[in-house]
Amino acid sequence: DAGVIQSPRHEVTEMGQEVTLRCKPISGHDYLFWYRQTMMRGLELLIYFNNNVPIDDSGMPEDRFSAKMPNASFSTLKIQPSEPRDSAVYFCASSPGLAGVNTQYFGPGTRLTVL
Amino acid sequence: AQSVTQLGSHVSVSEGALVLLRCNYSSSVPPYLFWYVQYPNQGLQLLLKYTTGATLVKGINGFEAEFKKSETSFHLTKPSAHMSDAAEYFCAVSQAGGYNKLIFGAGTRLAVHP
Numbered sequence: 001d002a003g004v005i006q007s008p009r010h011e012v013t014e015m016g017q018e019v020t021l022r023c024k025p026i027s028g029h030d031y032l033f034w035y036r037q038t039m040m041r042g043l044e045l046l047i048y049f050n051n052n053v054p055i056d057d058s059g060m061p062e063d064r065f066s067a068k069m070p071n072a073s074f075s076t077l078k079i080q081p082s083e084p085r086d087s088a089v090y091f092c093a094s095s096p097g098l099a100g101v102n103t104q105y106f107g108p109g110t111r112l113t114v115l
Numbered sequence: 116a117q118s119v120t121q122l123g124s125h126v127s128v129s130e131g132a133l134v135l136l137r138c139n140y141s142s143s144v145p146p147y148l149f150w151y152v153q154y155p156n157q158g159l160q161l162l163l164k165y166t167t168g169a170t171l172v173k174g175i176n177g178f179e180a181e182f183k184k185s186e187t188s189f190h191l192t193k194p195s196a197h198m199s200d201a202a203e204y205f206c207a208v209s210q211a212g213g214y215n216k217l218i219f220g221a222g223t224r225l226a227v228h229p
Contacts, residue, residue, distance in 0.1 A: 004158070031215075033216070042219065042221045042222060043159075043205065043219045043222070045216060045217075048215070048216060050215075055215065056215070056216070091158055091159070093158070093159075098209075098215055099209070099215060099216050099217055100147055100209025100210055100215060100216060100217060101147055101166060101209065103161045103164070104151075104159075104161070104217070105160075106158030106159045106160065107158050108156075108157060108158050109156075109157075109158055
């Protein structure tokens with residue numbers, strides 16, 4: 001299996017632009033997670049899906065952030081409009097069951113820089 | 116609410132020395148505990164986990180951790196550090212009420228010197 005795939009690996013954009021991050025989970029995994037990692041705040045869970053349905057988006061920082069999972073093999077995290085404080089590494093992860101019991105498999109991350 | 120505290124944001128050891136990374140948790144229910152490792156410019160990967168059963172858990176790359184309920188601890192150890200162990204290590208506890216997600220600690224960056 002190729003593991004969790006994220007694209008792009010690096011994104012540099014200007015403040016105010018729309019940014020879309022993409023994720024392909026491991027086939028057969030029914031949970032998908034979006035995390036953000038920064039030096040100041042560490043690793044934060046933004047949102048997670050179960051069977052393509054958003055379950056908990058309490059970590060989404062504000063309305064500028066949105067996430068979708070139109071099918072079992074694809075998810076997007078969108079930031080519109082982007083701001084410099086959104087600069088971070090964004091990870092997607094998937095798991096074959098409850099994340100608190102099963103292993104989460106992380107993608108390589110997308111490093112976002114907002115100028 | 117569940118929480119995780121990792122003592123020491125940076126730990127430095129010599130090659131061949133004992134590695135000890137500390138993790139304490141709080142949980143209102145029997146916890147499931149995890150250690151993940153992040154190598155530079157990579158995502159996190161599972162080192163080991165404790166769910167039920169034996170309290171001494173062995174993981175990949177020679178690491179192990181012991182669940183001590185009385186001390187609410189889950190410290191990570193390795194008898195002899197290798198240069199390749201240099202990475203950031205995250206302790207995590209499952210959130211009660213469905214075990215749907217993990218609560219991660221702030222991480223400990225391990226440096227290994229020749």
